[in-house]
Amino acid sequence: MKILIAEDELVSRKLLTKTLSQWGHEVSTACDGQEAWEMLQSEGMHFVITDWMMPRMDGIELCKQIRHQCEDQLVYIILLTAKNRKEDIVLGMEAGADDFISKPFDLNELLARVRAGERVLELETRLIEVTKLKGIQQTSVTLQHEINNPLVGIMGNAELLMMALKKSSQGASSSDTAKMIALADEIVQMSERISAVVEKLRNLYQPVVAHHPVGDNLSAEMIDLHGSK
């Protein structure tokens, strides 16, 4: 997991970087809140461990910025601080921190709290996916109903047309009638294809999104109906 550390004290910053890297995380560091805020915006990280007291922008201000400016972005924040009075904890939580670690910190506690944060992020990510999937499924069911009803008319009438043409051409084989029967048959086949697509969409439970380039730096996002489950 990518973790951003905002800490002005060199020793603490190095210790955090070394420890978290050893645990397999990809660590980025900032020397103050302002730098962390800039990195967060450009690199879009989801896990921040920040000190409280820092020059330029402190940890409380950083928390507030993240919560106010990044409403759509999942960010888990652990506030690292020597302040551990109740009022300080309330202040930090209200600013938007998810958890606290008191300085000097214990490595096992740090590991446990990072793991807890990871679990929360995983749950939030899964929740977003489930909500998205539910939206897709609701859209698909609506589509299925709204498309299948007019398809009944298109497909059924084309079939009736075919039957009428076949009946009228009995005995006499006109090439015009044969052409018309073939066209009506094509309408039936295309209607069946539309119906199959709608059916496939409705049964999606693990949609795979495919990106189709449509120009420089532009791509259309589509559900890959063949690759999805």
Next chain:
Amino acid sequence: MGKKFKILVVDDEAVTRILLRRVNNHFGFETVEAEDGEEGWKLFKETDPDLVISDIYMPNMNGIQLLSNIKKCNKNFKVILITGYSNFHGMLDMCLYPPDGFLEKPFKIEDLGRLMKTLAGNCEGKD
């Protein structure tokens, strides 16, 4: 000449009702139309049809309720259910009164015709 085989078509979608009337004409059947389950139930009692083809999702009374009303009246009466939602198949087996035929929209006239003829054949001996 005997009276024409009469089919009561119940669907809130005009497109389906019009198509089914055409299909019935094609097979030489007479059609009575209702726009929802409630009207369907009323026409079932008033017009004495030989077969009912009904949609499932409809205002006022849905197709399952209509099916159940009809079967309570006459358990041998034949009912075909059609629906635009394809997640019904398994659920219909759990119904107290399963339909005699089930088709998903868009259905093939060929399949509907085959089903209607089979059920019409079974209905011929009705009292």
